[in-house]
Amino acid sequence: MVLLVDAGNSRLKWSELGAAGNPSAQQALAYGDRPALASVIDLLDAYPTVGHITLVHVLTQLFADSVQEACDQRGIQLHSVRSVARAYGITNGYQNPAALGADRFVGLVAAHHQANGFASIVIDCGTAITVDAVESDGRHLGGLILPGLQLSADALIARAQGRLSLSFEHPGIFADSTDRAIGSGCLFGIVGAIEGICARMQHRMSAPLVRVLTGGDAEHLRPWLQGDYQVQPDLLMHGLSYITEQTACTSC
Ligand SMILES: Nc1ncnc2c1ncn2[C@@H]1O[C@H](COP(=O)(O)OP(=O)(O)OP(=O)(O)O)[C@@H](O)[C@H]1O
Ligand SMILES: CC(C)(CO)[C@@H](O)C(=O)NCCC(=O)O
Ligand SMILES: [K+]
Numbered sequence: 001m002v003l004l005v006d007a008g009n010s011r012l013k014w015s016e017l018g019a020a021g022n023p024s025a026q027q028a029l030a031y032g033d034r035p036a037l038a039s040v041i042d043l044l045d046a047y048p049t050v051g052h053i054t055l056v057h058v059l060t061q062l063f064a065d066s067v068q069e070a071c072d073q074r075g076i077q078l079h080s081v082r083s084v085a086r087a088y089g090i091t092n093g094y095q096n097p098a099a100l101g102a103d104r105f106v107g108l109v110a111a112h113h114q115a116n117g118f119a120s121i122v123i124d125c126g127t128a129i130t131v132d133a134v135e136s137d138g139r140h141l142g143g144l145i146l147p148g149l150q151l152s153a154d155a156l157i158a159r160a161q162g163r164l165s166l167s168f169e170h171p172g173i174f175a176d177s178t179d180r181a182i183g184s185g186c187l188f189g190i191v192g193a194i195e196g197i198c199a200r201m202q203h204r205m206s207a208p209l210v211r212v213l214t215g216g217d218a219e220h221l222r223p224w225l226q227g228d229y230q231v232q233p234d235l236l237m238h239g240l241s242y243i244t245e246q247t248a249c250t251s252c
Pocket of ligand 1: 007008009058103124125128151217
């Protein structure tokens with residue numbers, strides 16, 4: 001059995017790869033106070049029949065080495081996806097291609113593969129928010145990184161020495177309490193940032209294009225965004241599935 005795994009800064013996401021090459025429904029687990037590695041070990045123990053893992057992570061080399069060791073002990077073949085200059089139809093736009101977050105690279109692979117010849121903008125709303133542009137021919141034009149929804153609010157609260165609180169319930173632009181003013185302020189700040197960044201990017205890209213919204217906050221942000229955004233929380237699972245399929249083919 002093949003497992004597709006995305007280890008982000010806050011949560012572990014995974015799917016089983018089905019026989020037809022489709023990922024099963026994505027599952028997610030927040031690390032909370034535990035190290036990310038502990039969640040990965042739990043996952044390996046929960047799937048004793050797994051023989052191959054395609055992993056994307058944005059964590060440390062120590063994490064990667066420890067996952068490799070855990071897989072070796074269990075006889076699991078591990079493919080950890082890296083950002084490279086050119087692969088799977090994507091030409092990486094970074095000066096140093098390896099410095100592009102591997103999650104961003106996998107998101108671009110997925111979006112480009114399913115865009116049917118259109119350009120795309122991938123907006124990954126996780127701990128951080130990343131906005132990446134890929135032309136119709138697979139050229140990654142580059143992208144931006146900004147603090148995510150929860151992180152923006154947490155940073156503000158942390159600086160206020162316990163005086164402030166927040167709520168993301170019932171957002172509105174005319175907030176009538178501190179907690180809603182902060183929750184709504186962060187939410188509409190991010191909504192405006194995403195709309196503004198996309199507008200600026202689109203101005204320099206071929207039309208028409210597809211805007212794909214993924215990550216833990218995608219569904220929460222979607223209702224407030226003006227225009228067409230395709231919500232696909234499991235975008236990276238599709239990228240990992242495509243990469244697994246391509247890799248298997250080159251080695252057979
Ligand atoms: N059940 C949940 N537990 C924790 N966070 C959640 C949950 N549901 C939604 N979220 C939101 O999802 C965000 C994390 O999203 P996601 O899992 O895509 O990030 P990540 O991959 O860990 O981070 P990054 O990609 O930036 O490394 C959190 O900041 C939070 O706002
Ligand atoms: C920006 C994050 C944290 C988003 O998950 C990740 O993609 C990352 O650690 N990237 C490395 C830096 C970069 O992409 O330029
Ligand atoms: K991510």
